[in-house]
Amino acid sequence: MVTIKQVSEKAGVSSATVSRVINDTGTVKEKTRKLVVAAMEELGYRHNVVAASLASNKTNTIGYVVPELHGSFFGAMMGGTEQALRAARKHMLIATGHSDETIEKAQIEALLSRRCDALILHVEAVSDDYLVNLVQQGVKLVVVNRYIAEIDDNCISLENVKGGYLAARHLLDIGHTDIAYIAGSLFKADGINRLTGHKQALGSAGIEYDESLMYEGNFQAKSGAEGIRALMARGKPFSAVACANDEMASGAMNALREMGKRVPEDVSVIGFDNVDFASYLSPGLTTIDYPVTQIGTMAAHWVLDRVYGKGSHEFTHVVEPRLILRGTTSSPE
Amino acid sequence: MVTIKQVSEKAGVSSATVSRVINDTGTVKEKTRKLVVAAMEELGYRHNVVAASLASNKTNTIGYVVPELHGSFFGAMMGGTEQALRAARKHMLIATGHSDETIEKAQIEALLSRRCDALILHVEAVSDDYLVNLVQQGVKLVVVNRYIAEIDDNCISLENVKGGYLAARHLLDIGHTDIAYIAGSLFKADGINRLTGHKQALGSAGIEYDESLMYEGNFQAKSGAEGIRALMARGKPFSAVACANDEMASGAMNALREMGKRVPEDVSVIGFDNVDFASYLSPGLTTIDYPVTQIGTMAAHWVLDRVYGKGSHEFTHVVEPRLILRGTTSSPE
DNA sequence: ATATTTAATGAAAGCGCTTACAATTGGTCT
DNA sequence: AGACCAATTGTAAGCGCTTTCATTAAATAT
Numbered sequence: 001m002v003t004i005k006q007v008s009e010k011a012g013v014s015s016a017t018v019s020r021v022i023n024d025t026g027t028v029k030e031k032t033r034k035l036v037v038a039a040m041e042e043l044g045y046r047h048n049v050v051a052a053s054l055a056s057n058k059t060n061t062i063g064y065v066v067p068e069l070h071g072s073f074f075g076a077m078m079g080g081t082e083q084a085l086r087a088a089r090k091h092m093l094i095a096t097g098h099s100d101e102t103i104e105k106a107q108i109e110a111l112l113s114r115r116c117d118a119l120i121l122h123v124e125a126v127s128d129d130y131l132v133n134l135v136q137q138g139v140k141l142v143v144v145n146r147y148i149a150e151i152d153d154n155c156i157s158l159e160n161v162k163g164g165y166l167a168a169r170h171l172l173d174i175g176h177t178d179i180a181y182i183a184g185s186l187f188k189a190d191g192i193n194r195l196t197g198h199k200q201a202l203g204s205a206g207i208e209y210d211e212s213l214m215y216e217g218n219f220q221a222k223s224g225a226e227g228i229r230a231l232m233a234r235g236k237p238f239s240a241v242a243c244a245n246d247e248m249a250s251g252a253m254n255a256l257r258e259m260g261k262r263v264p265e266d267v268s269v270i271g272f273d274n275v276d277f278a279s280y281l282s283p284g285l286t287t288i289d290y291p292v293t294q295i296g297t298m299a300a301h302w303v304l305d306r307v308y309g310k311g312s313h314e315f316t317h318v319v320e321p322r323l324i325l326r327g328t329t330s331s332p333e
Numbered sequence: 334m335v336t337i338k339q340v341s342e343k344a345g346v347s348s349a350t351v352s353r354v355i356n357d358t359g360t361v362k363e364k365t366r367k368l369v370v371a372a373m374e375e376l377g378y379r380h381n382v383v384a385a386s387l388a389s390n391k392t393n394t395i396g397y398v399v400p401e402l403h404g405s406f407f408g409a410m411m412g413g414t415e416q417a418l419r420a421a422r423k424h425m426l427i428a429t430g431h432s433d434e435t436i437e438k439a440q441i442e443a444l445l446s447r448r449c450d451a452l453i454l455h456v457e458a459v460s461d462d463y464l465v466n467l468v469q470q471g472v473k474l475v476v477v478n479r480y481i482a483e484i485d486d487n488c489i490s491l492e493n494v495k496g497g498y499l500a501a502r503h504l505l506d507i508g509h510t511d512i513a514y515i516a517g518s519l520f521k522a523d524g525i526n527r528l529t530g531h532k533q534a535l536g537s538a539g540i541e542y543d544e545s546l547m548y549e550g551n552f553q554a555k556s557g558a559e560g561i562r563a564l565m566a567r568g569k570p571f572s573a574v575a576c577a578n579d580e581m582a583s584g585a586m587n588a589l590r591e592m593g594k595r596v597p598e599d600v601s602v603i604g605f606d607n608v609d610f611a612s613y614l615s616p617g618l619t620t621i622d623y624p625v626t627q628i629g630t631m632a633a634h635w636v637l638d639r640v641y642g643k644g645s646h647e648f649t650h651v652v653e654p655r656l657i658l659r660g661t662t663s664s665p666e
Numbered sequence: 667a668t669a670t671t672t673a674a675t676g677a678a679a680g681c682g683c684t685t686a687c688a689a690t691t692g693g694t695c696t
Numbered sequence: 697a698g699a700c701c702a703a704t705t706g707t708a709a710g711c712g713c714t715t716t717c718a719t720t721a722a723a724t725a726t
Contacts, residue, residue, distance in 0.1 A: 003682055014706045019684060026685090027703060049447045050392065051682035053383045054711050061426075061447075069412035070626070071609065072405040079402035082429055091443065093394075094427050096415055110424065114382045114394075221613055250613035257615055276404065277610035280554055280583035282590055293403070336712055347676045352714060359715090360673060384712035387681050 002045045011039035022047055053115065062303055063111030063119040064092050067099045072276050073292060074122070077144070080296025081120060088304055090117075099188075101125035112139065118307045120144060120299045124188060140307045142299045146189065147318075156298050156317055160190055163288045163321030164197025167242045167270045170286070170323055172205045175331045176240040176268065180213040182227035182252060184244035191219075194244045194272060212236050217248050224251025232259060239267060239332040246271035246278045246287055253281065253328065268329040283327025291319050335378045344372035355380055386448065395636055396426045396444030396452040398437065405609050406625060407455070410477070413629025414453060421637055423450075432521075434458035445472065451636045453477060457521060473640045475632045479522065480651075489631050489650055493523055496621045496654030497530025500575045500603045503619070503656055505538045508664045509573040509601065513546040515560035515585060517577035524552075527577045527605060545569050550581050557584025565592060572600060572665040579604035579611045579620055586614065586661065601662040616660025624652050 004022075008015040013032055020026040021036045028036075039045075053059040062085060066074040082092060093111060097104035104126045111119055118140040121131070131143060132150045147157040171179050181198050184191035199209045215230050217223030224243055228251075231238065243249035249271030253263050261267050263283070271278060271287035278285040298315040305311020337355075341348040346365055353359040354369045361369075372378075386392040395418060399407040415425060426444060430437035437459045444452055451473040454464070464476055465483045480490045504512050514531050517524035532542045548563050550556030557576055561584075564571065576582035582604030586596050594600050596616070604611060604620035611618040631648040638644020 001682090005682080015683080016685075016707080017705060020705090023684085026705090029704060032705085046442075047446050048387075048682055050383060050386045051711090052684070054381075054387050054713085055682075055684040057684095057711070059383060069415055070405065070409045072403065072408065075405065075408040076403045078427075079429075082402055082427070086429070089443075091447065092427050094411075094415070094425050096412075096419070109379075110422075113380050114424065247613070250610070254613070254615050254617075277583075277613060280580070280587070280610060281614060282587050284587075334712090338712080348713080349676060349678095349715080350674085353675090356714085359675090362674060365674080381712055384681090385714070387683085388712075388714040390681070390714095 001048070002043045003048075004045075007036065007039045007043055007045050010043060011035045057115075059115050059117055060089065061091050061093055061114070061116050062300075063108075063114070063116035064094045064121075065097050065104065065107050065111070065119065066094070066122045067097055067124060069094075069096055073273065076276070076292045077122070077296035077299075080293035080298075081300040082296075084297050084300030084304065088308065088310060090303075090308075097123050097125065099124045101127075105130070108134070118142070118303045120303065122146075140303070142302045144295060144299055152317065154302075156295055156302065156315070156319070158290055158295070158319050158321055160193035160321070161197040161200070163272060163290070164194035164199075164242075164244075165201045166197070166321060166323050167194075167272060167288050168198045168201030170325075171240045171242060171268060171270060171329065172201060172207075174268075174329065177207060178213070178236075178238040178240070179207075180231050180238040180241040181215070182224055182231075182241060182243045182248050183214060183216045184219040184248070186216050188219075191216075191244060198242055210236070213238055217244070219245050219247060221247040221251035224248030224253075225255035226251075228252045228255035228259070240269070240329070241267060242270050242272075244272055246273045246275045246285060249285055249287065249328075250277075250281060253285075264328050264330040265333065268332075270329055274324050278324075279326065281328075286326045286329040287324050288321045289324045290321060295319055334381070335376045336381075337378075340369065340372045340376055340378050343376060344368045390448075392448050392450055393422065394424050394426050394447070394449050395633075396428065396441075396447070396449035397454075398428050398430050398440050398444070398452065399455045400430055400432045400457060402427075402429055406606065409609070409625045410455070410629035410632075413626035413631075414633040415629075417630050417633030417637065421641065421643060423636075423641075430456050430458065432457045434460075438463070441467070451475070451640045453632045453636065455479075473636070475635045477628060477632055485650065487635075489628055489635065489648070489652070491623055491628070491652050491654055493526035493654070494530040494533070496605060496623070497527035497532075497575075497577075498534045499530070499654060499656050500527075500605060500621050501531045501534030503658075504573045504575060504601060504603060504662065505534060505540075507601075507662065510540060511546070511569075511571040511573070512540075513564050513571040513574040514548070515557055515564075515574060515576045515581050516547060516549045517552045517581070519549050521552075524549075524577060531575060543569070546571055550577070552578050552580060554580040554584035557581030557586075558588035559584075561585045561588035561592070573602070573662070574600060575603050575605075577605055579606045579608045579618060582618055582620065582661075583610075583614060586618075597661050597663040598666065601665075603662055607657050611657075612659065614661075619659045619662040620657050621654045622657045623654060628652060 004015045004018045008018045018036050020028050021033050095107040104123045120142050122144045128148045135151045143155045147155050183195045202209050215227035217227050271285050274287045274289040278287050301315045337348045337351045341351045351369050353361050354366050428440040437456045453475050455477045461481045468484045476488045480488050516528045535542050548560035550560050586602050596602050604618050607620045607622040611620050634648045
């Protein structure tokens with residue numbers, strides 16, 4: 001492997017000067033710069049970022065923890081981050097936490113051992129205190145999709161409550177009064193918050209929330225179908241069902257059809273997230289947009305600004321959900 | 334930041350010994366090991382992997398280049414890799430190539446500068462020669478979804494031709510003879526190969542391939558819809574359409590419905606890839622399974638075996654597509 | 667008890683870079 | 697021409713670890 005030393009000898013300068021042209025720091029006369037560049041090319045020099053990181057105490061690497069890699073959700077988020085980071089020549093070290101506290105902590109620890117300059121965390125199992133503590137220790141991190149008051153500047157989150165509200169509000173607006181709800185896992189913040197918003201909308205319309213019209217799923221398509229079957233079995237009629245995410249909504253749609261119900265003529269369905277396949281369904285799924293790519297981009301901007309000082313300060317800490325109207329909702333007959 | 338030196342002083346041993354307990358190399362008496370561990374905990378020591386990498390000339394990091402991060406395809410692939418790698422305490426540095434030669438090369442170069450022990454590449458724009466050359470320079474890499482004869486041991490690919498064949502074969506088997514084809518971008522190998530398989534199946538059934546029943550899309554849902562409209566406009570009747578991926582198939586299904594055609598009664602549709610939302614469509618999309626997670630896992634096994642010598646040799650270089658029967662195909666009326 | 671192995675530790679030389687700081691060069695101004 | 701300042705380059709001390717080799721301690725053999 002060619003080193004900076006060899007390049008410096010070939011170019012007849014000191015290694016400090018070679019370092020200067022590589023990093024474009026300090027002042028180097030154009031003539032010597034060319035000399036160095038020529039030497040690098042001739043020797044086939046490849047910069048050793050590991051050594052540079054050790055010496056400079058900077059890795060230009062961002063650690064990223066997400067629950068899972070499969071599915072389209074986290075890919076969209078990371079895609080937003082990557083695009084913004086690439087322009088600044090930063091790289092991403094990716095790890096999955098599997099919504100398990102031990103794994104999440106181990107992954108964060110591993111990323112810190114690798115001296116990531118900053119972390120972007122979509123973690124679900126680790127406690128607020130743990131994260132607050134990290135920040136107090138001086139770890140640069142952004143928490144995504146989670147709000148923690150003590151470190152609110154480090155958080156970027158969606159107003160899940162509002163999203164839940166918006167979905168129910170839409171169904172109410174077009175005339176539904178008997179509205180079922182298929183919730184996500186209620187041990188997750190998203191699951192609870194979306195349901196809370198749903199209840200608020202019902203309340204504001206003077207409709208009492210009925211526990212027997214709620215089914216707790218687990219955010220997977222299958223549980224959406226199971227939810228419909230369970231709900232129907234309870235015998236309580238409903239003309240619309242709000243689901244805590246699009247996967248469950250698609251499962252619900254299929255189950256409804258299997259039971260001979262038409263969507264939206266017999267039952268309206270609304271999802272949450274607006275994942276890419278929502279528009280592929282037929283009819284297209286009415287849903288609540290979770291601007292996931294935008295959140296990923298904002299996390300990147302936070303890091304660029306706060307950690308590398310290249311900021312344009314282009315970020316907000318709370319993003320707004322909004323209704324995406326497609327074909328799975330209509331007024332009750 | 335606490336260093337190995339400070340730990341060694343606190344524990345009353347040399348830094349070499351501390352290094353030995355951290356890496357579990359060499360022989361350390363149980364008693365001194367405990368001493369060291371206690372000192373590490375007391376001081377809150379965090380191993381500096383960057384320094385370790387420089388000294389050992391190993392980063393335990395695998396560089397990963399994929400075309401894009403969004404969509405569910407690459408997430409599934411990386412998920413397979415991550416799971417296998419995590420068990421071996423390796424990490425993934427992720428970069429996107431955007432199917433652009435300049436970007437792909439720059440990303441590969443960047444990952445090499447960061448001294449990744451190995452690369453996993455899903456690249457589309459870079460030439461075969463370029464990759465062969467890298468291998469000859471001693472770069473450890475796996476090329477995914479691409480076959481290059483000179484470095485066949487470094488390749489893991491799907492038999493795309495066979496997949497295309499299987500899809501058409503299925504349509505033929507259930508009685509279709511007028512079969513349209515919506516191709517992927519034909520400047521990509523996948524696009525060409527899948528179409529080639531399609532043609533072969535037609536040929537083997539004694540049916541002549543008709544250019545006017547082929548539409549070149551671009552792998553996006555929208556182009557599937559456009560394909561249907563273009564095909565219908567040509568006036569040539571068809572009772573089935575094979576699509577080069579699931580996104581286009583879903584676009585095609587929606588366009589067919591908009592034009593008053595039922596799927597599968599009027600027109601059968603078959604996709605390719607078996608992405609996660611294929612089963613969410615209604616009816617479920619009949620498609621060709623591309624075992625993407627498995628491919629990701631195999632890439633990891635290749636690296637573990639060839640680069641770290643932890644191999645169980647659990648990998649094959651070619652994976653087989655297979656038919657997934659759901660509800661979008663049926664015999665013509 | 668002494669010689670011979672083997673296990674456990676330490677000393678110290680890097681790994682390839684960055685970055686004060688010092689030294690040199692080349693102008694510019696009186 | 698002499699003084700002064702800015703631009704350019706070099707010197708050398710780390711960054712925090714791994715690893716070879718030498719050394720010492722412990723175990724086994726004779």
